[in-house]
Structure formats: C-alpha cells, structure tokens
Amino acid sequence: MATVSGLEGVVAGETEIGLVDGEKGYLVYRGYWAKELAISRSYEEVAYLLWNGHLPSSEELEMLKLEMAAARAMPEYLCRIVDLLPASVPMMLVLQSTVAALGEQGNATWPPTLRQAVRLTALLPSIIAYRYRRLKGLPIVEPLPELGHAANYLYMLNGQIPEEAHVQALSAYLILCMEHGMNASTFAGRVVLSTESDMCAAVCGAIGAMKGPLHGGAPSEVISMLADIGTKERAEPWIREVLDKGGKIMGFGHRIYKTKDPRAEALKIATEEMIGKDPSFDVAIHVEHTAIRLLEEYKPGRRLFTNVEFYAAAILQALELDPEIFTPTFTSGRIVGWTSHILEQAANNRIFRPQSIYTGPMPEGEF
Template identity: 85%
Template sequence: MMAKVTGLEGVVAGETDIGLVDGEKGHLVYRGYWAKELAVSRSYEEVAYLLWNGHLPDPGELEKLKQDMAGARIIPDYLRGMIDLLPPTVPMMLVLQSAVAALGEPVNATWPPTLPQALRLTSVLPTIIAYRYRKLNNLPVIEPLAELGHAANYLYMLKGQIPEEAHVRALSAYLILCMEHGMNASTFASRVVLSTESDMCAAVCGAIGAMKGPLHGGAPSEVIAMLEDIGTMDRAEPWIRAVLDNGGKIMGFGHRIYKTKDPRAEALMIATVEMNGKDPSFDLAIHVEHTAIRLLEEYKPGRRLFTNVEFYAAAILRALQLDPEIFTPTFTAGRIVGWTSHILEQAANNRIFRPQSVYTGPMPDLEA
C-alpha cells in the first residue's frame, strides 16, 4: 500500500533555482542572495529582475525594466469596463482573478509563457487593486505616474498623494519579502496549472484562488485586530497575560516553517526604523512586540516563539492606513513575481503533475 502524506508535507515536488526556505536555520534565499538583505538594500524592480533573470540588473537593464513596467501599468479600457460591471459585493481577490483571466493571451501565444507576460501582470496588478478600491469608495481614479517606482506608485494610486519616502521603503521591503517563499500552496497551484501547458494567466488565476484562502493569505488581518483590541501601550501586558493565562495564541508570533527568527521579520524591522517615534500605531506595534516576546518566554520557555512576518506586515499596513480589505491583495501584488518566476521555470522543464491517491471507499463485489 502506498504511503499517505497529509497535505504533501515533507514531499519534494520539484527542483528550483529561485528560492530556498530553511526553517531550522532561519534562512530565506533568493537566487543566491539573502532575501532580508535584498529587502533593505534593493528596489522592488531590482529584485523582480533577479527572480525573473537569475542575476541583478546593471544600470541599463534596470532602467529598461522600469520603463517597461511603467508602460504596462495602464489598465486597458475593456478591463476597466469589466471591473465596473462587477457588483460591489465581489471580494477584491475574485476581482483580481477575473481581471487576470480577462488579460489572457491570444490562443497562439499561450505556450510557452514569456517574461513580457510576467512583467505585464506584475505591473498592472497594483493598478487594478487601486482602481477597484477607489471606485468602491467613490473616489476619483488616480492614474500611475511614470516617474514613480512600483511601490511608490501603488501608494500614490491608493491615496492620491505622493507618499513619504519612509513609507515607500517600508512597503517596498514588505513586497520584496512577499515575492518568494518556496513551494507554498499558491506557488504550487500555479505550477500545477501551468504543467498542463495552460497559459500564464490561467496559472496565476489558480495561484490567486489559493492565496484567497484565509490559511494562506489572511494572517495580517488577525494581527491588526489584536493591535486594535489592545489599543494603548499600557494595556499591552495585561491583555497579553490574559490571553496566555487562558491558553490563547498571540497572533504574529511563531511560524510553521521557521523555528528561529523569521528572516523576513528581521528585514522589516530594519526597513521600518525610520517610522519609529513618528507614527503612534507603529510605535504601539513595536511595544506589543517587545512585551509579547518577553511574556512568551516567561510562559513558554524554550519554545522559540519569535515575531513572524505577519506581525510586521500588519504593523506596516496599519501605519500606511491601508484598509484590511486590501491586505491580501497587497500580499498578492508582491507574490506575483515569485509565481511568474516559478511558472517560467516550470515551462522550461515541464512535466505534468499527476500524484497518486489512496482509495479509502468501498469496493464492489469481486464476484459480480
């Protein structure tokens, strides 16, 4: 009888040159570089180029990428009309899924997927999010500016004003650290769809469907709820003690993969240092972090429950005053670089995924 592995945990489903996740050692590597160092020293565009091409861009390559992305940010008129027809009750992730499907390539350009397709989807996704968000909130639509970078444009299109540089750096670091995280559920979904020789847009739609699930893309919202419930610094310790006394979980601490410090959280801590003392909501988050780490060691000594990326993601997104409804779409706007990199890698050495299953149902009468 074949061995059964629930959720495929520990099963190697393929080889990749794109990223390494080592939870025991706390390592996250993008194409031979520490992700946490890239997040605080490189732009979103530079790291996207690295994941797509295998090396960091030289100045000329970077400038061309920026120009290409600027030209690909505009939403086609037909897609604007389609988005406008979707009822307000349609969740943002389903809007993204529908929009990406509508951006599908002509039949004769579906295989193999190409880097220009990846660039196009990555560039336009934040514009779609901002367009839908402002329409739903009866705000004038803000078109992207060619002179702004990817992260800055996203904030500009959402808020309607040129963002502060500290906010751009924090969001850029967050988006970079969202890009790639091994064979997670959404990345695996994209590779499975692509392995059938479907097109890149279909594969990304599959990934968005997986990301929509709260077990994959919804954690920062729970941290936000915790921070809002705590409210003020003086309430942090009694609030956390009450939860721990009742056997509850402090959101944003510990990780299924990382058994040491989450390298993404370390990078975001560095990237957000300029926000310390300038934003009350961010200062509260930092105070809660320090208090929680101290109390978790007191209540659960030796458990190694460190701050994870969801905690800092929540702190950043809350400080940027982004609505919780676009938290997961924002995560998606970062992760699409990883998805499209995996899609291109899958196409280069493709074999359709066809795992086996163990039948547990009844058998018919063998004598019949």
C-alpha cells in the same frame, strides 16, 4: 503505498528560485539572503533577480522600469470589466477575473514569456487601486511614470505622493512576499502551467489558492490584537491576561521557522524610520518588546519571536490600508514568485500527475 496528508515533506520538483529552511531560519532568493535584498534593493531589482537569475545592471534596471511603467496603465476593456462586477465580488475574485481577461489572443501562448510576467506584475496594483477607489466613489488616480512600483501603488490608492519611509516599508514588505518555496499557490500555478496552459490561466489558479484563508489570510488577528491593546500602557496587562488564561499572542512564533523569522528581521530594519513618526506603529513596536519579554517569562526556552505577520500588520496599519486589500497587496508581491516558477516550469516541463489510493467500496461479484 503510503500517503502523506497535504503532501507535507514530499518533494514535488527542483527549483533555482528560492530556498526556505525553517530550522536554520533561511530564506534565499537565487543565492542572496532575502532579508538583505529587502533592505538594500528596490522591488524592481529583486523582481529582475527572480525572473532572470542575476541582479540587473543599471541599464537593465532602467529598461525594466520603463517596461513596467508602460504596462501599468489599465486597458479600457479591463476598466469596463471591473466596473461591471458587482460590489459584492471580493477583491481576490476581481483579480482572478481580470487576470483571466488578460489572457486574450497573443498573450495566451505556450511557452509563457517574461514580457507576460512583467505585464501582470505591473498591472496588479493598478487593478487593486482602480477597484478600491471605484467602490469608495473616489476619482481614479492614474500612475505616474516617475514613481517606482511600491510608490505608485500607494499613490494610486491614496492620491498623494507617499512619504519615503512608507515607500521603503511597503517595498521591503512586497519583496519579502515575492517568494516562499513550493507553497500552495505557487504549486497550484505550476500544476496549471504543466498542462501547457498559459501564464494567465496559471496565475488565476495561484490566485484561487491564495484566496483561501489558510494560505493568504491577512494578518487581521494581529490587527485586532493591536487595536484591542490600543496604548502602550495597556500592553503588559493585556498580554499577561491572555497568557494567564493559556491563550496565544498573535504574530509570534511560526509553523515553518523554528528560529527567528528572517522576513520579520528585515521588516524591523526597513521600518526604523517610521519609529517616532506614527503613533500606531510605535504602539506595535512596544507590544513586540513587551510580548517577547513576557513570552520568555511564561514559556522559558520556547524562543517565540516576532513573525512576518506581526510586522505586516504594523506596516499595513501604519500605511492606513483598508483590511479588505491586505491579501490582494500580498498577492501583488507574490506575483513575481509565481511568474518566476511558471517560467521555470515551462523551461523543463512535465505534467503533474500524482497518484491516489481508492478507499471507496468495490462492486460485488467478480469482474
């Protein structure tokens, strides 16, 4: 029996939720181009689509917004758990611990429910913001019912009503984080759920996978590059020096997408209103244009375009988010995809039980 390292290319199941085609540059959410959803729909609308298979009517959307608003406030016992965790516990483990605690009796059910998915999605940004402000010694900011999901996240973090351009950029980013096929964390969640465990346990498994730097690593290398370049004037000499030494320009090219990354294309459109208003963002855009031109000069025909990590770094830096919450922020977007896959797995469940090939020694003598 042949083995495939990392199960790369092995089909582990069927899904109606999302399609990733790197050769063609496709990212599809239930029959819609993800890049179009990111620039034309709200976070709540796309979440509804992934959970239910169709975009919501105005009444359905209003019901979802009301349900998420009601679920956004953290229960007292959850606050106490976060307060008791040492400051040295990283944010991803805080999320894992609190999600596990949400699996109390009544929520740890089989099969999992859409209501559980909505509750987890609404709560994750509240948990991140609560923990972040506690560690900074800042007063806790309660969510506002009149603000949407992305706006509330920024409000709870910073204590100020965010600018519309920032809300639009973050919303587009979170939408494009929602779903990306059978990635490591989504697969981990489906494997846990396939044992007829509960949704919270499955999401804890997914968070554990996302915590690993090979999967959920924040765009820190892009942030470092932009910080090192600093100004528009330094962009070309800095990039030429790296390319002359055979180095890599972070945020360009992608392991999966062999053409333009559709997520980067969408974020470019979604952030147009930020151009000219944020100096750090303007530098990032200038670096992008300069790098694409020089990459074509140094590596003609390679077609190395901007990937989603570059724009994620530019957006998160412009929003002045602390690097320690980059991966948790990504997680607060991906929770919709995880819970959609968990619900899909439950609807036609079979436990995952792959085989392995034993390569260790055998006992001496006959059996």
